[in-house]
Amino acid sequence: MDHNPEPRKTRIQTENEARILDAALDAFSIHGFRGATVDQIAEGAGMSKPNLLYYFRRKQDIYEALIDRLLDTWLEPLESLNENGDPIPELRMYIRRKLEMSRDFPRESRLFANEILQGAPRIETMLETRLKGLVDEKSQVIAGWMKAGRLNKADPRHMIFAIWSTTQHYADFDVQVRAVLGPDRGGDGRFEDAARFLETLFLEGLKPRA
């Protein structure tokens, strides 16, 4: 019995949905849900507004499709934090991967930032269930490492916040970062400089050993 007659997608449908989501990512990541317009997205996707609305009936449907697609990718680095690995390389890896995501998917990062800034009206439930669940789980792992003396004792949850904020900063506040660094240091090398700094910060801290 075919109880889930998932309508198979045509070539054109697949292509156009991809074009729409890409253009919508441009718009929503900069202006947020309310600030972005359907006309703007349609123009970015190279099609008329009615045609766009043939694929996504409401503006909100586009937005939700984007958020859904984003979540798995976004949480994957934390999910793959391995309890049985060495704490230091595990942490180093996590920071590096989060920073790479800021470099490679800045629009996705900004979309997420915009949603949270606006009070996360559309993903609040997900924050309280899936995200909280994941952080709770990984906090236990980190707390275990700390108890075993393999990491300095500190609040694991705030540690995760610190990794999120420092790495996502290079996507969300990119304009500011580049303005402050100037043309010389603000080029492509800024992510390597950031990686070096964050490794020092998170592992060694700033106070000399004395």
Next chain:
Amino acid sequence: MDHNPEPRKTRIQTENEARILDAALDAFSIHGFRGATVDQIAEGAGMSKPNLLYYFRRKQDIYEALIDRLLDTWLEPLESLNENGDPIPELRMYIRRKLEMSRDFPRESRLFANEILQGAPRIETMLETRLKGLVDEKSQVIAGWMKAGRLNKADPRHMIFAIWSTTQHYADFDVQVRAVLGPDRGGDGRFEDAARFLETLFLEGLKPRA
């Protein structure tokens, strides 16, 4: 000669402008410039839209007034970083004050975040001049401390980014922070927990001395 006949403000004018700016801060900090509406601000300020536009002729004028008022307050903590003080207490103080600003002025922080997220079209020049100038100056101070062996060697500019991002995270991503911490740890104590963690992170790092 009175070449700048600054029109002195009446009582009503002073009161109403304050009410408008307060309501506008609510709206712009959540929805950004495009997403916030004049009607919404007028309602928040408890007056009709034409009345509001009697005080600020264009929506953009309200926004710019807010940004102007914000900037001095926002940069003050970094400005007061004292070259002649001890590096460790100076850093500790700077982090603490930035965190207090996130706690006491979350709307202002979100307004700023929204502006940067949107590519900072209205303050780009200021970022490249005033902000860059200040960061350049204070980076020299920090670099001096590092050269003297009073701080671990690291990129001062990225160090400032790290302090900005970690502290502002508690204002800009407040919804997420509270969702992840849950009702028990997400209460008013979260800023003290954050302060403790950030002090450990920035001074000691996470790798045990061993």
Next chain:
DNA sequence: ATAGAGTTTTATCAAACAGTCAATTTCCGT
């Protein structure tokens, strides 16, 4: 108390907005 500046409201506008509809055109398996 009153004149004039300062304030508020009613009515209104054109543009931008999300979304609909019927008619047309394109695509694609047979």
Next chain:
DNA sequence: ACGGAAATTGACTGTTTGATAAAACTCTAT
């Protein structure tokens, strides 16, 4: 090549939005 499904379009609707004009009202200094 053809028929039906899929895709596209232009014309349109009702609403929201930023902004204006003019008339009516209120405050305050004299």
